[in-house]
Amino acid sequence: DIQMTQSPSSMSASVGDRVTITCRASQDISISLAWYQQKPGRAPKLLIYAASSLQSEVPSRFSGSGSGTDFSLTISSLQPEDFATYYCQQANSFPITFGQGTRLEIK
């Protein structure tokens, strides 16, 4: 199984901050990585696919990078609506696996 490890597990930041969340895969997954945002009581929402492709209608302050085993999600200037939990995922190999999540809170 491919293990996905996110860091940090939680963090606090202020509106306007630049934030980076990292995700490490236990083996090479090329660029087969997606990022999701989840707000309390809501379903996950796709932000980034294929490591760096921005999903339609997702604000350009979100960006993804990386390949192989190391990936990152960056929010260039945090907005109030960005405080949520973020998950990475590899969906090319079974079992499909998610990172444990990064909870982003307001400082």
Place this chain on the structure above:
Amino acid sequence: EMYLEGSGGGSVQPGGTLRVSCAASGFSISNYVMNWVRQAPGKGLEWVSTISVDGVITHYANSVKGRFTVSRDNSKDTLYLQMNSLRAEDTAIYYCTRYATSCSGDTCYRWFDPWGQGILVTVSS
């Protein structure tokens, strides 16, 4: 707009059975591989099952293998998850979601989008 609407959740005793459904609108599921993902209270996302377009090929997480069965009715644009021998640890919100794919040459990249609104399943005596 693409939408997945789940139904059939509820409360069941340990050892019991439940079938949840997910109906698509705005697109036809007959063209797509489909999935179930769950989220236990206060926990992260856990992939549960995947079913091929024709329903012939299925995959399951080890935690549900032999107890859960995924199926689909493409004529009704509906996905199902039959859950048997339910345990307390199966308590979760269950999401249905579409498998999206982009291929470049021989290499394909996959992700989940869109997601249904979630179906609450509670297993408790």
